[in-house]
Amino acid sequence: MSPARTANFKQVSHSVTKVDAKQLALGKDSYVGDFAPPNALIVKMLGSPHPHARIISMDVSRAEKMPGVKLVLWHGNVPRIPHTSAGQGYPEPSPYDTFIFDTKVRHVGDRVAAVAAETEEQAMAALAKIRVKYEILRPVFTIDEAMAEGAPVIHDEPDAYVPIPIPYEPENNLVAKVGCQTGDFEKGMKEADFTFDDIYETPYAQHCPIEPYTSLAEVDSAGRLVITTSTQVPFHCRRIVAQALGIPVQKIRVIKPRIGGGFGSKQEVLLEDIVALVALRTGRPAFWQLTREENFRYGRTRHPIRFRLRMGVKKDGTITAIGMDCWNNTGAYGGHGLTVVSCCGSKVLPLYRCENIHFDAKVLYTNLPCGGAYRGFGATQAFFAFESTIDKMAEAIGMDPCEFRRMNHIRVGEGSPIFAALGEGKEGVPMTIGSCALTECIDQGAEAIGWAQRTDWREKTGRYRRGIGVACLMQGSSIPHIDMGGATIKINEDGSFNLLVGATDLGTGSDTILAQIAAEELCTATDKMIVYSSDTDMTPYDVGAYASSTTYLSGEAARKAAADAKSQILKTAAEMLDLAIEDLHCADGHILNADGSKKVSYGDVACYALYLKNQYQIIGTGSHFTVKSPPPFAAHFTEVEVDTWTGLVKVLNYVSTIDCGTPINPALCEGQTEGGTLNGISYALTEEYLFNQNGKMLNASFADYHIFSMRDKPPLKTILVPSYEDTGPFGAKSVSEICINGPAPAIANAIYNATGARLYEFPFTPERVLNAIRSVKA
Amino acid sequence: MKINPKTVTFTINGENKTFITEPDEKLLTLLRREGYKGAKFGCGQGNCGSCTVLMDGHAIYSCLLYAMQAEGREIRTIESVGTHDKPSEFQQELIDGGAVQCGYCIPGMIMSATALMENETEFDDETVREYMDGNLCRCTGYEKIWAALRRVLDRQEAKSTK
Numbered sequence: 001m002s003p004a005r006t007a008n009f010k011q012v013s014h015s016v017t018k019v020d021a022k023q024l025a026l027g028k029d030s031y032v033g034d035f036a037p038p039n040a041l042i043v044k045m046l047g048s049p050h051p052h053a054r055i056i057s058m059d060v061s062r063a064e065k066m067p068g069v070k071l072v073l074w075h076g077n078v079p080r081i082p083h084t085s086a087g088q089g090y091p092e093p094s095p096y097d098t099f100i101f102d103t104k105v106r107h108v109g110d111r112v113a114a115v116a117a118e119t120e121e122q123a124m125a126a127l128a129k130i131r132v133k134y135e136i137l138r139p140v141f142t143i144d145e146a147m148a149e150g151a152p153v154i155h156d157e158p159d160a161y162v163p164i165p166i167p168y169e170p171e172n173n174l175v176a177k178v179g180c181q182t183g184d185f186e187k188g189m190k191e192a193d194f195t196f197d198d199i200y201e202t203p204y205a206q207h208c209p210i211e212p213y214t215s216l217a218e219v220d221s222a223g224r225l226v227i228t229t230s231t232q233v234p235f236h237c238r239r240i241v242a243q244a245l246g247i248p249v250q251k252i253r254v255i256k257p258r259i260g261g262g263f264g265s266k267q268e269v270l271l272e273d274i275v276a277l278v279a280l281r282t283g284r285p286a287f288w289q290l291t292r293e294e295n296f297r298y299g300r301t302r303h304p305i306r307f308r309l310r311m312g313v314k315k316d317g318t319i320t321a322i323g324m325d326c327w328n329n330t331g332a333y334g335g336h337g338l339t340v341v342s343c344c345g346s347k348v349l350p351l352y353r354c355e356n357i358h359f360d361a362k363v364l365y366t367n368l369p370c371g372g373a374y375r376g377f378g379a380t381q382a383f384f385a386f387e388s389t390i391d392k393m394a395e396a397i398g399m400d401p402c403e404f405r406r407m408n409h410i411r412v413g414e415g416s417p418i419f420a421a422l423g424e425g426k427e428g429v430p431m432t433i434g435s436c437a438l439t440e441c442i443d444q445g446a447e448a449i450g451w452a453q454r455t456d457w458r459e460k461t462g463r464y465r466r467g468i469g470v471a472c473l474m475q476g477s478s479i480p481h482i483d484m485g486g487a488t489i490k491i492n493e494d495g496s497f498n499l500l501v502g503a504t505d506l507g508t509g510s511d512t513i514l515a516q517i518a519a520e521e522l523c524t525a526t527d528k529m530i531v532y533s534s535d536t537d538m539t540p541y542d543v544g545a546y547a548s549s550t551t552y553l554s555g556e557a558a559r560k561a562a563a564d565a566k567s568q569i570l571k572t573a574a575e576m577l578d579l580a581i582e583d584l585h586c587a588d589g590h591i592l593n594a595d596g597s598k599k600v601s602y603g604d605v606a607c608y609a610l611y612l613k614n615q616y617q618i619i620g621t622g623s624h625f626t627v628k629s630p631p632p633f634a635a636h637f638t639e640v641e642v643d644t645w646t647g648l649v650k651v652l653n654y655v656s657t658i659d660c661g662t663p664i665n666p667a668l669c670e671g672q673t674e675g676g677t678l679n680g681i682s683y684a685l686t687e688e689y690l691f692n693q694n695g696k697m698l699n700a701s702f703a704d705y706h707i708f709s710m711r712d713k714p715p716l717k718t719i720l721v722p723s724y725e726d727t728g729p730f731g732a733k734s735v736s737e738i739c740i741n742g743p744a745p746a747i748a749n750a751i752y753n754a755t756g757a758r759l760y761e762f763p764f765t766p767e768r769v770l771n772a773i774r775s776v777k778a
Numbered sequence: 779m780k781i782n783p784k785t786v787t788f789t790i791n792g793e794n795k796t797f798i799t800e801p802d803e804k805l806l807t808l809l810r811r812e813g814y815k816g817a818k819f820g821c822g823q824g825n826c827g828s829c830t831v832l833m834d835g836h837a838i839y840s841c842l843l844y845a846m847q848a849e850g851r852e853i854r855t856i857e858s859v860g861t862h863d864k865p866s867e868f869q870q871e872l873i874d875g876g877a878v879q880c881g882y883c884i885p886g887m888i889m890s891a892t893a894l895m896e897n898e899t900e901f902d903d904e905t906v907r908e909y910m911d912g913n914l915c916r917c918t919g920y921e922k923i924w925a926a927l928r929r930v931l932d933r934q935e936a937k938s939t940k
Contacts, residue, residue, distance in 0.1 A: 020878075022873050025873055025881070025888070026869065027855075027884075038811070208916050209916055210882045210883050211818070258881065292822060507880025667876030671877075671879055671922055703823065703825050718921075
């Protein structure tokens with residue numbers, strides 16, 4: 001789109017080597033677990049065996065006397081301060097319904113008591129000695145049960161509240177509700193030639209980073225608490241631990257080392273309060289790493305959501321009405337419940353032009369595992385429903401599904417009433433689209449998958465039938481007026497720079513991206529950047545890694561910090577060369593005059609500033625918040641083969657196109673897209689929590705909860721379709737989340753194209769697919 | 779025959795060493811305790827492969843094996859593969875190819891690939907999948923790991939057919 005603007009880039013728009021790749025490939029100590037000292041106490045948690053019960057009495061005295069046990073924590077000896085474990089901006093749009101320990105348990109695996117002992121075996125032995133007397137309460141497992149008249153109240157504690165002015169009715173198991181109306185939905189439905197009214201359901205699923213939740217806390221020589229933890233939100237973690245323990249922020253340092261994947265799961269403070277308490281009370285380092293089973297039961301999940309989607313379309317392809325009702329099951333605690341369901345609307349409904357929109361969402365407590373932030377964040381669930389109905393509409397009016405999407409998708413210069421109506425716990429922000437290459441995405445993806453050869457399902461016969469499906473997507477880039485990122489950059493004698501960022505690289509490559517952006521601004525090479533992220537004592541604040549914000553938001557902070565440092569370098573160079581700043585420019589790590597006859601290197605400038613004259617530290621700082629959340633766009637295409645005898649679906653080919661503005665690092669953008677896409681395919685085909693009648697997850701291991709392996713991987717083709725977003729650093733938008741939204745609807749539409757069977761619930765297991773095929777009217 | 783039930787002796791990355799252990803200690807725990815921390819804990823159930831090391835040249839899940847089962851064997855870990863100055867061929871391809879995201883699975887991937895390259899002479903896709911299927915990655919979609927490995931294997935095959 002803008003080759004002229006991007007042609008001169010020397011650092012961004014290039015696939016430079018990821019700054020931490022070598023240390024990780026060599027297996028050097030990098031993650032939280034690699035830093036646990038040998039004398040660390042091992043923490044283990046007693047999880048609730050019941051989905052819903054009151055703790056009548058508890059006796060930890062025998063556990064406390066067990067060999068090696070140094071501390072037992074339970075509700076009788078910890079502060080009771082309501083907070084949320086959701087790592088969000090402050091005050092959070094999530095209820096303060098969480099306590100370090102409570103007298104009630106609300107899902108199988110919920111916290112009951114923690115033991116810290118010399119060894120894991122000793123801690124486990126002590127857990128078995130804790131005596132708990134429960135009053136079993138009637139559990140609530142579905143959104144229907146949660147909303148039913150006389151339903152058991154899951155959060156009946158009087159001290160839970162929500163810290164911002166939004167509806168919160170725990171007595172009705174209602175965590176939040178949100179909605180908006182634009183235009184006249186009923187009128188739009190009446191004007192339509194075809195209307196649709198369908199229910200869609202999405203499952204419980206988990207992020208499954210290969211590194212489980214892991215935290216380490218120590219009290220340093222100065223008496224301060226140092227928490228090294230696998231977190232996406234070090235600054236929120238510091239604030240929440242301070243709140244939950246009732247200690248000052250000043251007393252806490254949170255260090256994020258390398259993180260073994262997060263995908264949203266680690267935007268949560270699940271372990272840190274406990275290891276902090278153990279370290280403070282025993283004076284010993286405390287280490288807690290969840291087992292894989294605990295990670296499934298106690299870790300965060302993707303919220304399962306039910307949708308009722310009503311839409312209307314005219315024969316000419318005009319969409320006359322969109323009505324989306326959502327019921328979000330947030331499980332036992334309400335973190336991210338409201339914001340996830342808000343994004344079902346705000347990150348989805350603006351994709352196609354329509355004036356008459358109805359959106360209504362309810363978030364409900366149940367006695368099942370807790371939903372949290374998960375890559376895609378509501379948009380993933382909603383796009384399954386939305387893009388399925390869009391496909392049905394195209395068929396009803398006899399229009400090619402790609403053409404229908406091309407005709408209706410939002411364009412540069414256009415806005416959507418949804419942008420202004422729906423924010424995160426408050427109204428949104430009006431926005432017009434500044435960059436959009438979705439038409440090109442559709443064109444290139446269709447070409448790559450062989451869309452022209454696609455035939456109607458009615459023409460297909462035989463046991464194995466192939467079909468091609470499409471889904472179009474958008475997301476956002478950071479949360480406007482809420483998120484902020486900061487960066488600091490300082491120069492060293494050899495012209496290298498320390499780039500200190502609060503932004504949180506959890507494996508995504510953001511350290512590299514930010515180094516490229518800073519280097520581009522500073523006219524130097526990316527390998528001159530020594531990147532350090534993130535440490536609440538050492539780096540500026542950043543909201544952390546979520547809401548597709550790091551490249552767009554923290555990237556602009558890094559660019560501003562670099563520009564600040566550059567202006568100081570120019571000033572000093574002008575003094576050294578005895579020239580005016582206006583006569584100087586920078587290139588390849590040097591400051592030069594117009595014809596290049598006079599120049600100094602950054603190293604020379606640094607040495608002059610540090611040692612020779614008018615000494616000072618060249619140090620630039622920048623922070624950035626946004627007033628926009630420019631959506632990236634994507635079109636996903638897949639070809640599947642359905643075994644109509646067994647219902648088995650095989651993905652034969654998958655094409656992901658993506659408009660992420662300028663791809664700062666094309667290889668890493670492809671990597672994000674490939675990873676998110678395969679995660680999405682795995683989610684669409686196999687991933688699902690199964691529960692017994694007691695609400696206990698039955699498949700809490702990688703043996704029973706299957707995530708795709710190298711053998712399962714279909715051919716993945718990624719096509720970057722650049723646009724230029726003026727408000728982003730060097731034209732960039734976000735890339736990380738959008739890709740996971742495509743597979744469920746694209747595969748559903750491909751199954752339909754193969755068989756005529758329309759799926760309203762996934763994963764598309766053979767059983768579900770076979771049932772859908774059997775109900776197809778020939 | 780074991781003399782002392784509280785110790786285990788095996789070759790680790792070429793060095794013969796004796797370690798104090800317990801009968802119920804897993805090999806992964808012992809290795810990490812002794813500083814070989816490139817092998818990671820991911821599931822503890824032999825499903826994810828992030829703990830993969832080589833025993834007598836075969837890739838094994840060190841989270842499933844008891845440390846004492848290594849008695850007299852030859853264990854190799856990621857610490858024996860490559861250095862900052864000279865990464866192995868596969869490591870260099872992973873680095874250059876943008877195949878390392880969070881990196882937690884990568885040491886295990888490299889050990890499985892090492893077993894593949896040492897035990898096989900022909901690297902058709904099915905053989906490669908067989909060796910690599912036990913190492914889960916959630917970040918990359920395997921695309922760039924696969925491509926990096928394929929480049930190394932194709933070169934090896936070309937060399938051996940010359």
